[in-house]
């Protein structure tokens with residue numbers, strides 16, 4: 001368990017609770033579903049992104065790669081939803097995206113340039129094998145953020 005005191009520790013928190021699987025060998029890359037299962041097996045979940053600051057941090061952290069994030073098409077909601085259940089408050093679609101090419105692109109990847117200073121989202125076939133980013137499940141309890149390996153309560 002990791003414990004962080006205070007409020008303005010977003011970056012510290014991000015750097016400690018993220019588990020990046022980027023630049024992995026092709027044979028180790030995963031479909032969206034397998035990446036999601038891998039995160040869950042670690043007491044984590046595919047990362048969700050809620051601000052430009054988080055976007056930029058993640059992009060630098062995983063520069064030069066295309067990786068799954070926790071966003072997936074959700075027909076019942078008529079749009080997209082995060083696998084961790086948080087609200088879709090920030091988006092960063094690339095030009096012309098999401099295009100649901102041939103009606104087969106239900107999952108979303110984040111693409112970052114070589115130096116990571118620019119990134120965008122692209123919808124992609126869920127069976128494509130990509131890198132992925134997990135984030136540990138955390139709870140905000142009073143002024144602390146507690147990150148458990150398993151879901152816990154304050």
Ligand SMILES: *[C@@H]1O[C@H](CO)[C@@H](O)[C@H](O)[C@H]1NC(C)=O
Pocket residue numbers: 113115116117
């Ligand atoms: C990052 O790369 C872009 C080109 O993709 C370039 O315009 C920019 O100056 C670079 N930034 C840094 C900090 O190297």
